[in-house]
Amino acid sequence: xGASAFSLQVLNPExxxxxxxxxxxxxxxxxxxxxxxxxxxYRIAYLIREMGISPQSILAVTFTKKAAIEMRExxxxxxxxxxxxxxxxxxxxxxxxxxWESAAIQYxxxxxxxxxxxxxxxxKMIMEELNVPATRFHPKAVQxxxxxxxxxxxxxxxxxxxxxxxxQEAVIRIYPEYQKHLRQNHAFDxxxxxxxxxxxxxxxxxxxxxxxxxxxxxxxxxxQDTNKAQYELIRYxxxxxxxxxxxxxDDQSIYGWRGADxxxxxxxxxxxxxxxxxxxxxxxxxxxxxxxAAHSVVSRNQGRKVKxxxxxxxxxxxxxxxxxxxxxxxxxxxxxxxxEEVFKNKRSFRDFAILYRTNAQSRSLEDGLRRSGISxxxxxxxxxxxxxxxKDVLAYMKLIVNPRDTVSLKRIINYPARGIGDASLRKVxxxxxxxxxxxFAALAYIDxxxxxxxxxxxxxxxxxxxxxxxxxxTNKISPAELTHTLVEDSGILRHYKEDxxxxxxxxxxxxxxxxxxxxxxxxxxxxxSIAGFLEEVSLVNxxxxxxxxxxxxxxxxxxxxxGLEFPVVFITGxxxxxxxxxxxxEKKEDLEEERRLFYVGLTRAKEKVIxxxxxxxxxxxxIEARLPSRFLDELDESxxxxxxxxSIRSMxxxxxxxxxxxxxxxxxxxxxxQETGSGRLLAGQWxxxxxxxxxxxLNVQGYGEKQMVTVRFKNGIQKKLIVKYAKFKxxx
DNA sequence: CGGATTTAACTTTTT
DNA sequence: GTTAAATCCG
Numbered sequence: 001x002g003a004s005a006f007s008l009q010v011l012n013p014e015x016x017x018x019x020x021x022x023x024x025x026x027x028x029x030x031x032x033x034x035x036x037x038x039x040x041x042y043r044i045a046y047l048i049r050e051m052g053i054s055p056q057s058i059l060a061v062t063f064t065k066k067a068a069i070e071m072r073e074x075x076x077x078x079x080x081x082x083x084x085x086x087x088x089x090x091x092x093x094x095x096x097x098x099x100w101e102s103a104a105i106q107y108x109x110x111x112x113x114x115x116x117x118x119x120x121x122x123x124k125m126i127m128e129e130l131n132v133p134a135t136r137f138h139p140k141a142v143q144x145x146x147x148x149x150x151x152x153x154x155x156x157x158x159x160x161x162x163x164x165x166x167x168q169e170a171v172i173r174i175y176p177e178y179q180k181h182l183r184q185n186h187a188f189d190x191x192x193x194x195x196x197x198x199x200x201x202x203x204x205x206x207x208x209x210x211x212x213x214x215x216x217x218x219x220x221x222x223x224q225d226t227n228k229a230q231y232e233l234i235r236y237x238x239x240x241x242x243x244x245x246x247x248x249x250d251d252q253s254i255y256g257w258r259g260a261d262x263x264x265x266x267x268x269x270x271x272x273x274x275x276x277x278x279x280x281x282x283x284x285x286x287x288x289x290x291x292x293a294a295h296s297v298v299s300r301n302q303g304r305k306v307k308x309x310x311x312x313x314x315x316x317x318x319x320x321x322x323x324x325x326x327x328x329x330x331x332x333x334x335x336x337x338x339x340e341e342v343f344k345n346k347r348s349f350r351d352f353a354i355l356y357r358t359n360a361q362s363r364s365l366e367d368g369l370r371r372s373g374i375s376x377x378x379x380x381x382x383x384x385x386x387x388x389x390x391k392d393v394l395a396y397m398k399l400i401v402n403p404r405d406t407v408s409l410k411r412i413i414n415y416p417a418r419g420i421g422d423a424s425l426r427k428v429x430x431x432x433x434x435x436x437x438x439x440f441a442a443l444a445y446i447d448x449x450x451x452x453x454x455x456x457x458x459x460x461x462x463x464x465x466x467x468x469x470x471x472x473x474t475n476k477i478s479p480a481e482l483t484h485t486l487v488e489d490s491g492i493l494r495h496y497k498e499d500x501x502x503x504x505x506x507x508x509x510x511x512x513x514x515x516x517x518x519x520x521x522x523x524x525x526x527x528x529s530i531a532g533f534l535e536e537v538s539l540v541n542x543x544x545x546x547x548x549x550x551x552x553x554x555x556x557x558x559x560x561x562x563g564l565e566f567p568v569v570f571i572t573g574x575x576x577x578x579x580x581x582x583x584x585x586e587k588k589e590d591l592e593e594e595r596r597l598f599y600v601g602l603t604r605a606k607e608k609v610i611x612x613x614x615x616x617x618x619x620x621x622x623i624e625a626r627l628p629s630r631f632l633d634e635l636d637e638s639x640x641x642x643x644x645x646x647s648i649r650s651m652x653x654x655x656x657x658x659x660x661x662x663x664x665x666x667x668x669x670x671x672x673x674q675e676t677g678s679g680r681l682l683a684g685q686w687x688x689x690x691x692x693x694x695x696x697x698l699n700v701q702g703y704g705e706k707q708m709v710t711v712r713f714k715n716g717i718q719k720k721l722i723v724k725y726a727k728f729k730x731x732x
Numbered sequence: 733c734g735g736a737t738t739t740a741a742c743t744t745t746t747t
Numbered sequence: 748g749t750t751a752a753a754t755c756c757g
Contacts (some may be wrong), residue, residue: 063747071744091747116746190747258746360743363748388750414734421734453733559745581744597745616745619743 006045006078011038016279019043022217023053025272027265028247031309032284032294032566032603036247040219041071043245044085046077047217056084057216060238063225065089065540067563071221086215090230091190092539094197098188101207104200108186110531112398113538117190118407119143126177132170146178150191151227151259153198180724184438186404188463201236212240222563223268225246225464227259245273250305250532251298254559254597256589262303283309283603285565289639290605296636299598301592318641319602321632321720322612326623327361327573331368334570337372337610338374338553341568349374351567353554355601357579362555364618369553379546379556385537389496389507390514394534395484400470401531403440410439418459427451430461440467466490470672479530482528484515558601569605571598575613576627598631621629 008016015035018028019042030036044060047053068087073116075082086093095113114122123139123146145167156176163444182188188196201208218238223246226234238244246268253262269275271531283291291309298304324330332344334354341347354365359381369376384390392415393406403409416422431449432442442449442634443464466489473482487493493511496504521536522528546554553568573579580594602609613628 065747089747193747254745255747257744358744382749417735419734423733455734539747557745583744 006042006049008042008685009138011035011042012282012470014278014280014282015039015042018280019046021276021278022047022243024242024245025244025268025275027223027268027272027275028245028279028280029265029277029307030249031283031307032249032252033283033602034280035282035310036221036249036280036308037067037071037074039280040221040247041074041078043496044071044075044219048082049079052233053217054084055082056086058216058219059086059093059215059217060219060221060543061088061090061093061234062221063089065092066219066546068092074355089539090233091193092535094233095188095193095539097211098193098195098200101204102201103230104204105196105209107183108251108402108404110402110409111186111188112402112405113193113535114182114187114189114407115386115538116143117391118187118191121411122181122185122407123174123178125407126174126181130173130177132174137167137170137649141167142171142174146175146192149175150189150195150578153195153229153230153232158373181406184404185406186402187407191229194227194233195731198229198233198236201233206371208236209240211237216241217243218245220244220246220248222252222267224250224253225260226264228261228264229259229390231264242272250303251301251307251596252562252600254593254600256593266303266305271491272411279307280308281309283311283313285313286311286603287313287607288493289316289318290602290607290609292636293319293609294599294602294641296639297595297602297631297634301595303589303592309590317608318636319609319611319639321574321635321640321642323628323642323644324608324612326614326616327618328368330572331365332364332371333612334572334610335368335372335374337570338568341373341608345478347567348551349553350551352570353556353561353564353566353568353604354572355556355558355604356559356572357558357581357597358573359557360619363580365555365572366685369555375550375552377546377550377552379553379554380560383541384510384513385540387507387510389492389510393483393487393492393511393514394537396467396470396492397483397530397534399440399467400474400482400486401534403467403471404438406439414459415465418463419453419455420463421456424452424456424460440464447672458631474530474536478522478562479528479533480515480519482530487511487515501587542547558597561604562600565604565606567606568608568610569601570610570612571601573617574598574613574629575617576633578617578630579629579631595631595634 006198008019011019012035015038018026018039022043028036028039040060044058047058048055060068060071062071063086068089072085075085075087088096098107098111099109099407102111118141120139123142124134127134127137127139127142147632149171159172159175159474182192201211215237218234218241220234225248234244243309246265248265250262250265253260253265256262269277286294288311291311292695293306299308322330322333324333338349338352341352342349356362356365362378362381366376366378385394392412395534398405398408399412427449428442428446429439431437431445432439435442435445437445443460446452446460452460470482470486470489478698493508496507496511498504518533519538522531525532538714571579577585579598580591584590584594609630614626616623617626618624649660
């Protein structure tokens with residue numbers, strides 16, 4: 001086993017001190033690119049190897065699954081395979097504990113986790129019940145108010161004291177009902193995964209003690225992103241041994257809107273007076289110019305700990321600031337720049353990231369990239385597991401695991417259509433309320449429910465039988481087999497197969513993809529279960545799945561980019577009212593958070609940064625004149641170079657060239673893309689498809705299992721195909 | 733009453 | 748460009 005790599009010699013003095021200060025609370029203020037993950041992993045390795053601490057006594061929490069996986073892999077590289085360390089996200093770690101301790105709060109261990117969409121559906125149902133018109137208050141707004149309350153540890157009862165606006169009055173009525181329904185459904189929302197463990201720990205000291213004794217060393221990554229609930233939870237768990245090690249950077253706190261409380265890091269020293277504090281200020285990532293620019297921006301914030309990154313890296317190129325005509329040109333110029341860099345400086349496409357403030361901006365960039373034929377990956381936007389058809393199948397699975405989940409039940413009882421309309425469902429609901437039986441149980445009593453049509457009765461019966469049948473099968477066949485037969489048996493697949501439109505085809509492909517994911521899960525997991533799969537699915541995000549293996553440009557929001565690095569970074573749409581967003585400029589704290597977000601974006605870059613703003617931008621279907629962002633004025637001018645597009649080429653030239661390139665032939669990027677392995681698909685390649693014949697790849701999207709290509713075939717048909725399922729081979 | 737089709741509204745960032 | 752609500756049709 002290659003375990004010999006572990007030595008503290010490679011650390012700088014501050015890093016080394018941080019790693020070896022094992023006892024008592026420790027705060028590490030780790031600037032961007034200062035080796036934060038390195039310190040975390042070396043510390044865990046040090047605890048195990050040098051201190052002889054049992055891996056089982058270590059709890060490390062992160063915010064993303066990707067960070068957790070990376071940490072695990074790097075520890076393994078240092079000291080070889082270690083079993084029993086808890087490394088996971090806040091949500092997944094405590095969801096696990098909740099499954100074990102669910103009996104303490106009278107929940108089924110098969111509880112389901114509601115995502116935002118499920119939450120909104122539930123809130124909408126409650127609002128109907130309470131006669132709160134959804135037209136006056138958006139269920140979404142109510143949901144976020146409740147979420148915010150939970151993150152700040154405000155109970156439904158506490159909420160009563162906050163009355164004021166009519167909206168708050170409405171939330172006061174909805175919040176307790178919402179909580180009651182979650183309980184009835186044996187469901188938790190995301191926030192409950194943090195707050196409910198706190199309640200359990202408070203009410204059952206012996207349970208708390210079990211975990212306090214177990215976790216002798218607790219480590220928290222991205223500490224600046226913790227909210228009040230997470231902070232309390234960590235405090236509970238680490239209270240006894242007091243070996244709490246937190247790593248964070250107040251300058252990178254960008255989740256205030258999600259309840260993250262920057263005071264958790266600013267007040268760490270007063271909360272833990274015996275705390276040791278170490279600062280990591282040497283940056284190993286970026287050029288001096290990039291750091292100077294980043295510092296000039298973020299140092300304008302008032303609520304921050306004073307620090308300044310330094311680096312031994314070269315000065316590097318100046319930051320380019322582009323003034324472009326519109327979003328279309330912005331995309332086109334970025335493409336052009338990428339091509340130039342690939343040719344001149346021998347870069348790979350994977351060296352580039354294009355970042356933006358809002359997901360909506362990805363569209364024009366995507367258009368530009370598609371025209372050019374360069375492959376790209378979009379991280380974020382609509383998640384795979386959020387697609388309608390995927391959620392429909394998942395709802396069936398949720399209901400089979402947990403029949404009390406009425407949100408899922410109502411989602412699918414008439415999907416595909418079984419002749420059960422709104423009116424029939426209302427009658428069943430009424431019966432279930434009056435007889436105090438769960439909604440699913442009521443489905444078995446159709447003969448006692450008045451006024452149901454025979455069509456509705458037949459539909460309800462077949463639905464009920466279906467779910468009962470599969471519930472009985474859960475212990476007999478594997479999750480993969482079960483879902484496979486389920487999508488056919490339920491009629492979901494048939495429903496889409498009859499739909500010959502391209503959307504219907506897409507949906508079938510997405511369902512097959514889901515089945516593949518379940519098959520993979522079943523094969524990879526020791527004790528696969530549907531509940532286990534559902535939990536995994538509800539706690540992943542797109543960045544978790546992103547990897548840099550395929551040679552493509554990455555497009556993502558600035559938020560998603562946190563924790564990542566790229567040689568070249570574009571930040572687009574650096575305009576007033578977009579970045580910073582218009583609603584953020586009024587409150588000082590919000591503006592400072594936007595500024596930190598800009599700082600995060602700048603410090604993702606190792607070598608080169610390009611900022612662009614457009615004079616005109618298409619927003620919500622109309623073209624708007626734009627002004628450069630105030631953040632551009634805040635940049636250290638000596639590190640920047642201003643470029644106006646007019647000095648290069650006229651607009652009409654640009655578009656003509658773009659159209660010509662698109663209409664003629666695809667440029668052959670393969671000739672200068674360094675690592676085009678034989679199996680790799682790239683835009684411009686020709687393929688032969690079993691059904692459609694010869695075609696050319698216009699665009700490659702995604703990676704691995706989920707990789708999709710857009711192909712234009714000789715007969716003029718353009719199709720989007722999932723590589724894994726599409727029957728084609730590449731031809732030279 | 734149920735299902736399909738059309739219309740309208742909406743886009744900050746996400747575990 | 749996507750999805751939920753309103754409208755229409757059988």
